[in-house]
Amino acid sequence: MASTSPNATLAGVILGPSVLGRNKAYMESMFPAKEEVVIATLSQVACNLYTFIVCIKMDTIMLTRAAKHTWKLGVCCLAFPIVLIVSVDMAKQRFFPGLNPGNPFPVQFSVVSSLSYFIVVTRALDELNLLSSELGRISSSITMLNEMVSAAFVIIGVATVQKEAKSAFLAILSLCSFIVFALFVARPMLYWVIKQTPKSKPVEESYVVTILLSTFVMGVTTDAIGASFGGAFMVMGFITPDGPPLGTTIIRKSELILYEFFLPLFFVRIGYFTNLSAIQNWGECATFATIVIVGYIGRLIACLVFASSMNMRKSTAVLLSLVLSLQGLVELIQSIQWKHLQLIDDQTYATSVVSIIVVNAIITPIIEILYKPAEENFDVLRLGTRSLGTTSNVGELRIITCIQDEDNVPSIISLLEALNPQEISPLCAYVIHLVAVASQSVPTLAPYKNHLRKFVRPSVSDNIIRAFLNYSEHSKGPVQIQPFQMISPYKYMHQPISRLSDRIHAPLIIVPFFKSEEAHNIDGTLRIFNTNIQATAKCTVGLLVDRGLRSSILTTFSYNMAVIFISGGDDREALALASRASCQPNVSITVFRINLRGTHTLEDQIEKEADNTLFRNFEAMNLNNGRVECLEWMADDVEEVMKALRSLKSEYDLVVVGKHHANPELQALESWVQYSELGVIGDAIATLDFSGGKMSVLVLEHHHRHDDNQRKFDNCSYFSFT
Numbered sequence: 001m002a003s004t005s006p007n008a009t010l011a012g013v014i015l016g017p018s019v020l021g022r023n024k025a026y027m028e029s030m031f032p033a034k035e036e037v038v039i040a041t042l043s044q045v046a047c048n049l050y051t052f053i054v055c056i057k058m059d060t061i062m063l064t065r066a067a068k069h070t071w072k073l074g075v076c077c078l079a080f081p082i083v084l085i086v087s088v089d090m091a092k093q094r095f096f097p098g099l100n101p102g103n104p105f106p107v108q109f110s111v112v113s114s115l116s117y118f119i120v121v122t123r124a125l126d127e128l129n130l131l132s133s134e135l136g137r138i139s140s141s142i143t144m145l146n147e148m149v150s151a152a153f154v155i156i157g158v159a160t161v162q163k164e165a166k167s168a169f170l171a172i173l174s175l176c177s178f179i180v181f182a183l184f185v186a187r188p189m190l191y192w193v194i195k196q197t198p199k200s201k202p203v204e205e206s207y208v209v210t211i212l213l214s215t216f217v218m219g220v221t222t223d224a225i226g227a228s229f230g231g232a233f234m235v236m237g238f239i240t241p242d243g244p245p246l247g248t249t250i251i252r253k254s255e256l257i258l259y260e261f262f263l264p265l266f267f268v269r270i271g272y273f274t275n276l277s278a279i280q281n282w283g284e285c286a287t288f289a290t291i292v293i294v295g296y297i298g299r300l301i302a303c304l305v306f307a308s309s310m311n312m313r314k315s316t317a318v319l320l321s322l323v324l325s326l327q328g329l330v331e332l333i334q335s336i337q338w339k340h341l342q343l344i345d346d347q348t349y350a351t352s353v354v355s356i357i358v359v360n361a362i363i364t365p366i367i368e369i370l371y372k373p374a375e376e377n378f379d380v381l382r383l384g385t386r387s388l389g390t391t392s393n394v395g396e397l398r399i400i401t402c403i404q405d406e407d408n409v410p411s412i413i414s415l416l417e418a419l420n421p422q423e424i425s426p427l428c429a430y431v432i433h434l435v436a437v438a439s440q441s442v443p444t445l446a447p448y449k450n451h452l453r454k455f456v457r458p459s460v461s462d463n464i465i466r467a468f469l470n471y472s473e474h475s476k477g478p479v480q481i482q483p484f485q486m487i488s489p490y491k492y493m494h495q496p497i498s499r500l501s502d503r504i505h506a507p508l509i510i511v512p513f514f515k516s517e518e519a520h521n522i523d524g525t526l527r528i529f530n531t532n533i534q535a536t537a538k539c540t541v542g543l544l545v546d547r548g549l550r551s552s553i554l555t556t557f558s559y560n561m562a563v564i565f566i567s568g569g570d571d572r573e574a575l576a577l578a579s580r581a582s583c584q585p586n587v588s589i590t591v592f593r594i595n596l597r598g599t600h601t602l603e604d605q606i607e608k609e610a611d612n613t614l615f616r617n618f619e620a621m622n623l624n625n626g627r628v629e630c631l632e633w634m635a636d637d638v639e640e641v642m643k644a645l646r647s648l649k650s651e652y653d654l655v656v657v658g659k660h661h662a663n664p665e666l667q668a669l670e671s672w673v674q675y676s677e678l679g680v681i682g683d684a685i686a687t688l689d690f691s692g693g694k695m696s697v698l699v700l701e702h703h704h705r706h707d708d709n710q711r712k713f714d715n716c717s718y719f720s721f722t
Helices: 006-015 024-030 033-057 060-091 105-114 118-127 134-160 165-196 205-224 230-239 246-272 282-307 314-324 329-340 346-370 378-383 406-418 460-474 494-504 526-536 569-581 602-621 638-646 664-668 676-686 708-721
Strands: 397-403 427-436 444-447 479-488 508-512 540-545 559-565 587-596 628-635 654-658 696-702
Touching (some): 033 246, 060 105, 134 314, 165 246, 205 246, 397 494, 406 540, 406 559, 427 494, 444 494, 526 676, 559 569, 569 696, 587 638, 628 638, 676 696
Parallel strands (some): 397 508, 587 628, 654 696
């Protein structure tokens, strides 16, 4: 029941007339009539502020762009349920007691039950940790279309409540004028606030307070012209730029009091008015159940009809229909409004609230149990994983590079140049600027084109992308840059990027390692993204511990690289990267082959044989290459390995090492390292007291499928392409 906060709602039910409220003395002392106005006001603030925050988190441009591919499914997911529900609702009106002739409740109830609301669905997906999944992306774009339809219904509703045609026309004109004012007056003022904010600094608190107060004033305005009070909050949320500095600051300043104080009061109030003893007519309960089931059947039919055209599996289509059937805050708000307008009685209101809780109690566990994001891309599971060692040296090399800030740019560019782009093996870099936003924002990964604009104050993304394009123009080899922007909370960034790597068949993803000062950030740090991308990407992932660049790529490029080669598939990936870089005339490479003595299992012997074959091939390939040096060390234990590594001088620009090693002693130490995502050796080299903390470190991990056939395929592929 991710989207209804059932604990708070049930608490309200217990406090209300259903349980404790049966004692009149308790009700009079606990909830005096004069305090009802205060609770009602705070509940209204909660609903509107929640709508405002969620709309800020929505990237309307990206979602609208995504909706272009799902609009047919979205229309059918709206049309099928509304036709079926209206038919059932009209046939069963007699089961709603106390409805007067001309009561608009059946029609309004049919519309509300047919729509899937963005606020409800994204909140549920966020709590289910599915917001960035393929299921989350499709359902978010469909609900975005539903929100547009809902806005149209609001405009129609404003007109229909007027008694005269002239009044209806003026009401619609006033509402449209308000929207125009928000777009062409309020929105430029918000961008002016952003311009007044220093780079990398949050917006001043006075601006945040002013924006919030102005939004409430605009709510009074929309209420005065006949629209709902919450309409202004939705419009203001849409026009407020998401992400830093403005959107992120507003969300951070508002979320704590919203989720910890205001929303619980709203849910308690919902339960407080829910009198379960008022439910006497079980025919009405059957009607609600029928409408819910009919609505789900309509969505299920629509999803199954369009599943094949969207390359969607039948099981995913079924789960999509379940996600779109989730109910929550919007339905609860509408129920309490119907009660206050006296369109429904206590029994209908209680039945409506109970049905919302029961529906979510059934649907949410089913989604949690049945949905497996890893099975979304069947072709990837069938074809296996990708790596540098299994990628031919002839043909285009596609690499995904993730950039957190401008400080990462020089080191990533130097690494790309070190990979030796040539006519026979051009380089295509998909540069993704990671823009972290607040939790529950819909993740969007899209091509970035704003850097092409002129006479505009450049953003951080503009500077990053222009730096890579400048490198592409000045590189001695053919380098193509594909700029992207990832706008998402860190915990959701990995899935869209993993899907991109699958789609373009990239063998390598390079991501920056998080900064130490981010380790205890409560908002979620880059470290969450580091661990998630390592776990999900079906290719090699390189974590770059960036210590800065010592030479300029645009003047005289020189690069000194060290490779630590012990044993295992990850270390073979490090040597495969060195193999590509060994042909770059301005790159010097030193490979340290460390052999650990001791007893080994049969599996270790197989790994060691693969290691030796690859290392000898690398030596033979660079026999006459004066820029490549191969050194072999023998060690009795891990302590000797660490002593040997500490003898390294800080003259290297980059040290490349695998995360995991096919050695029992090193594997036993993996649970003791400070940063497990770097592995034992990577964690030791990346510490600030190692060689003065001046060397950058690239830790590679290849995503292995846990079966012997894949391991044999990987080993054979290394021998074939090296």
